[in-house]
Amino acid sequence: MSAVATEAPAHRRRTNWLPYLLSLPALIVCIGILVPFLTAVYYSTLRYRLNLPAMKGFIGFGNYAGFLSDAAFWNTVRVSLEYTALTVGVELLFGLSIALLLQKRTRINDAISILLLLPLMTAPAIAALMWKLMTNPNFGVLSYFVQSLGVKNFQWASDPESALFTVVLVDVWVYTPFIMILLLAGLRSLPKQPFEAAALDGVPRRFVFTRITLPMLMPYIVTAGLFRLLDSIQQFDIIYPMTQGGPGDTLLVFQVRAYLEFYQYTNVGKSAALLIILWAITYALSNVFIKQWLKLRERARGLA
Amino acid sequence: MEHTSGLERALRGVALALIVVFFLFPILWIFLMSFQTNEEILRIPPSPFFTPTLGNYAALISGKLTTVSGTLDIAFMRNLWNSVLLSTASVAIALVLGVPAAYAFARFKFRLGEDIAFTLLSFRFAPPLLVLLPLSLYFQQLGLTDTYAGLIWVYQLIALPLILWIVRGYFEDISPDIEHAYRVAGHSWWSTFTRIAVPLAGPGIAAAGLLAFIFCWNNFVFALILASADKQPVTVGALAFVTASGIQYGQIAAAIVLSVTPTLALALYAQRYLVEGLSLGAVKG
Numbered sequence: 228m229s230a231v232a233t234e235a236p237a238h239r240r241r242t243n244w245l246p247y248l249l250s251l252p253a254l255i256v257c258i259g260i261l262v263p264f265l266t267a268v269y270y271s272t273l274r275y276r277l278n279l280p281a282m283k284g285f286i287g288f289g290n291y292a293g294f295l296s297d298a299a300f301w302n303t304v305r306v307s308l309e310y311t312a313l314t315v316g317v318e319l320l321f322g323l324s325i326a327l328l329l330q331k332r333t334r335i336n337d338a339i340s341i342l343l344l345l346p347l348m349t350a351p352a353i354a355a356l357m358w359k360l361m362t363n364p365n366f367g368v369l370s371y372f373v374q375s376l377g378v379k380n381f382q383w384a385s386d387p388e389s390a391l392f393t394v395v396l397v398d399v400w401v402y403t404p405f406i407m408i409l410l411l412a413g414l415r416s417l418p419k420q421p422f423e424a425a426a427l428d429g430v431p432r433r434f435v436f437t438r439i440t441l442p443m444l445m446p447y448i449v450t451a452g453l454f455r456l457l458d459s460i461q462q463f464d465i466i467y468p469m470t471q472g473g474p475g476d477t478l479l480v481f482q483v484r485a486y487l488e489f490y491q492y493t494n495v496g497k498s499a500a501l502l503i504i505l506w507a508i509t510y511a512l513s514n515v516f517i518k519q520w521l522k523l524r525e526r527a528r529g530l531a
Numbered sequence: 532m533e534h535t536s537g538l539e540r541a542l543r544g545v546a547l548a549l550i551v552v553f554f555l556f557p558i559l560w561i562f563l564m565s566f567q568t569n570e571e572i573l574r575i576p577p578s579p580f581f582t583p584t585l586g587n588y589a590a591l592i593s594g595k596l597t598t599v600s601g602t603l604d605i606a607f608m609r610n611l612w613n614s615v616l617l618s619t620a621s622v623a624i625a626l627v628l629g630v631p632a633a634y635a636f637a638r639f640k641f642r643l644g645e646d647i648a649f650t651l652l653s654f655r656f657a658p659p660l661l662v663l664l665p666l667s668l669y670f671q672q673l674g675l676t677d678t679y680a681g682l683i684w685v686y687q688l689i690a691l692p693l694i695l696w697i698v699r700g701y702f703e704d705i706s707p708d709i710e711h712a713y714r715v716a717g718h719s720w721w722s723t724f725t726r727i728a729v730p731l732a733g734p735g736i737a738a739a740g741l742l743a744f745i746f747c748w749n750n751f752v753f754a755l756i757l758a759s760a761d762k763q764p765v766t767v768g769a770l771a772f773v774t775a776s777g778i779q780y781g782q783i784a785a786a787i788v789l790s791v792t793p794t795l796a797l798a799l800y801a802q803r804y805l806v807e808g809l810s811l812g813a814v815k816g
Contacts, residue, residue: 245720246644249635253628253695254647256687257654263665264657270665325550328543339547341802343554347809348798349791350749352766356773357561357787360780368560368577375576400554405809412806412814450813461658464751468770482660482752489664502661513656517649524813528703 270499277493290500299476299484303501307480309391310466311459314398319452321399322406329407330414340411347404351397351464358397359384359469384470387477394478397465402458406451413447414440450523453516457509481505558791564784572780587785596779607786609761610768614790617754617764618747620683622740625690630736633695634728637702638710648695652811655692662688663756670757677759685753690743693811697742700812701735702728738804745794765790 274286294300325343329336346354361369362383373381384393417440425435463482466472472483479487481501488498564572566583590596591607635641636648666685667676675681705728713723729736751766758764760771769786798805806814 243641246635246639246641250632250644250647253632253651253691256628256684257651257691259684260654260662260666260688263662263669266665266669267661324546328547328550339551341799342551344798344802344805345558345795346554348745348749348794349558350751350766350794352751353749353769353787353790354557356769356783357557359773360564360784360787361557361560363780366573366575366577366780371575371577400557404554408806409810409814416815447814450810454810457656463660467755468751482658485660485664489660495664498664499661502658502664505658506661509656509658513653516656517652520811520813523810524700527813527815528700 267499267502270495271503273496275494275496275499277495286496290496291504293497294500294504299479300501302476303479303481303484306391306476306478307460307462310395310398310462310478310480311456313391313395314402314459314462315452315455317395317399318403318406318455319448321403322451323410323448325403325407326410326414329411332415340408343404343407345404346401347408349401351401352468354401355394355397355465355468358393358400362393385474387474390470390474390477394466394469397469398459398462401465402455406455409451409454410444410447413444417443446519446523446526450516450519453512453519457512457516460508460512461505558795561784561787564781565788567781567784569779569781572784587781588789590782591785591789596782605772605782606760607765607768607772607789610763610765610772611789613758613762613768614748614764614766614793616679617682617686618744620679621686621690621747622694622744624683625687625694625743626736626740628687629691629694629739630698630729631724633698634702634724636695637699638707648699651692651695654688655811659688659752660756663753667756676757677762679762682754682757682762685757686747686750689746689750689753693743693746693808694736694739696811697739697808698732698736700807701732701739705731735804738801738808741797741801742804742808745797748794 271290272285272287273283274289275283329340349357358369361367364370364382364385367383370381370383382389384390421439421443422435425439430438461482462480463486466478466480466483467486470478472479472487482505485498485501485505488494488501563579563581565587566585567581568584568586571581591605594605594608595602596605632651636644663685670676670681673681675684709731710723710727713727714720718726748764749766750764754762754764754767758767760768763771765786769783769790772786773783
C-alpha cells in the first residue's frame with residue numbers, strides 16, 4: 228500500500244507530510260460543519276425561543292427531561308419507528324424478490340434492472356409531487372383506479388388512516404430499486420460451486436435458497452438494510468412535500484417535527500434536542516453499519 | 532441451469548410485468564400529463580389518449596402563464612438554471628478537493644488518515660437538519676444566507692464523501708508498481724499523480740462525479756432551509772410552484788418532467804457504475 232511513500236528514504240520527510248497536505252483541504256471544508264454541530268448541542272441545553280429572546284437561558288437537560296412526559300414526543304418516536312420498520316421491511320422483501328427474479332443474466336433481465344433504476348434517480352421530493360398528482364381526489368389516476376375497484380372515499384395522504392400507507396408507498400417506489408440493485412450485484416457475485424454441487428445432489432430448490440443462497444447473501448442484505456435504516460429514520464424529503472407531517476400529527480417523524488418546531492414554533496432549544504436524540508440513534512446505527520460495510524468492501528476489493 | 536416448468540415461467544413473466552408497471556407507470560403517466568391541457572387532465576375517466584400540446588412547456592419556458600384570471604409569472608427556468616449551477620459547481624469543487632485526498636488515503640498509511648476518512652464518511656449519515664438549522668443562523672451573521680457560495684459549500688457534504696470513497700477504491704485497484712516505476716525514472720511526485728494515477732482512475736473519477744451530480748441535483752432539504760426563491764433549485768422550486776399555481780396541473784407535470792430528465796438521462800448513461808457508487812464502493816456491479 229505504502230510502496231510509493233517508503234521507496235525513497237531521501238524524500239521521506241517530505242512525503243510524510245504529503246498525505247496530510249492532500250487530504251487537509253477536503254477536511255477543512257467539512258470541518259466548518261462541526262461548528263454548527265457543537266452549536267446544536269449547546270442549543271439543546273437552552274431554553275431558547277426566537278420569539279421570546281428575553282427568556283433565553285441555560286436549563287441543562289431540561290429539554291430532554293421535558294420529552295419524557297411529552298405525549299407529542301412519544302408520538303414522534305412511534306411514527307418514526309413505524310415508518311422505518313415498514314419501509315425497510317417492505318423494501319428488503321420486495322427488493323430481494325425482484326433481485327431473485329432478475330438473477331439470470333439475460334438481455335431482458337438486464338434491461339429491466341436498468342429501467343428500475345429510474346425511480347431511484349428521481350429526486351424523492353419530486354417523486355412525492357408525482358404521487359400527489361396521481362392521488363389527487365379530483366383527477367388522480369390512482370384515485371380513479373381505487374374507486375373503480377369499489378373502494379369509496381379513499382383519501383390517500385389526506386386521511387390519517389391512510390397517510391402512513393401513502394408515504395410508505397412512495398418510499399417503497401423510490402428506494403426498493405436501491406435494495407434490488409445491491410442484492411442483484413451480490414447474487415451475481417456468489418461463487419458457482421455450491422450451487423452446482425447442490426444441483427448434482429438433487430437438493431430441493433427451497434433448501435438451496437434457505438441453506439446456501441440466503442446465508443451467502445446475508446452480508447449484502449444486512450448492509451443494504453442498514454443503509455436504508457439510516458436514511459429512513461431521518462425521513463424528510465418525501466413526507467414534508469407530501470403532507471408537511473400531517474394530517475394532524477400522523478406523520479410527524481423526527482426531522483419533520485424538528486423543522487416545524489424551529490420554523491413554526493421558533494423553539495430552537497426543543498428542536499435542537501430532538502435532533503440530538505435522532506443523531507444519537509443514527510450514530511449508534513452507523514457504527515454497526517460501517518463495520519458491515521467495511522467487510523463487504525474488503526470482499527469486493529478481494530474479488531477484483 | 533435447472534428445469535423450469537412452463538407454468539413457472541409464465542408466473543415469472545407476470546410478476547416481472549407487474550413490477551415494471553409499478554415502477555415505470557408513474558413516470559410515464561406524469562410524462563403524458565405534461566402534454567395535456569388542464570381540461571384533458573380533469574376528464575373522468577382519465578385516458579391515455581389526447582391531442583398532445585406543447586403549451587405547458589411553452590408557458591414554463593416563456594415564464595408567463597395565462598389563466599382566466601390573468602397572467603402569472605413563473606420563475607421555473609430560473610430554478611432549473613440554479614440546479615445546473617449549484618450541482619456543477621459543487622461537483623467541480625468536490626473533485627478538486629476529493630481526488631487528491633482519495634489518492635492520499637489509497638496510497639499512504641498515515642497517522643489519523645483513517646480517522647479523517649471516516650469523519651468525512653460520517654457526514655453522509657448525520658441528520659442534515661441538525662447542522663442546517665444552526666448553520667442558517669450563522670449564515671445570517673456571515674452574510675452567506677441565500678448566496679450560491681454558501682449553498683455550494685454546504686453541498687460539499689453530499690459530494691465530497693461520495694467522491695472520496697468511490698475514487699479511493701479506484702486508486703486502490705491500480706497497482707502502485709506503475710507509479711513506482713515512473714518515480715524511479717526521475718519524475719516528480721506531482722507529475723506521477725497527474726500523468727499516471729489520475730488518467731488510470733479516470734473512468735472511476737468520471738463515474739463518481741456523475742453520481743455526485745445526481746445526488747446534488749436531487750437534494751431538497753439544504754436549499755429549502757438556506758435559499759430563498761431566486762436561488763432555489765428545481766426540487767424546492769417545484770414545491771413552491773405547486774403552492775403558487777394551485778391548479779395548473781399540466782404545467783406542474785411539465786415542471787416535474789424538466790426536473791427529472793437530467794438525472795434520469797445521466798443515470799442511464801452511467802448505469803454501469805451505479806452499484807458501486809450507491810454502495811459507496813462496497814459492492815461491485
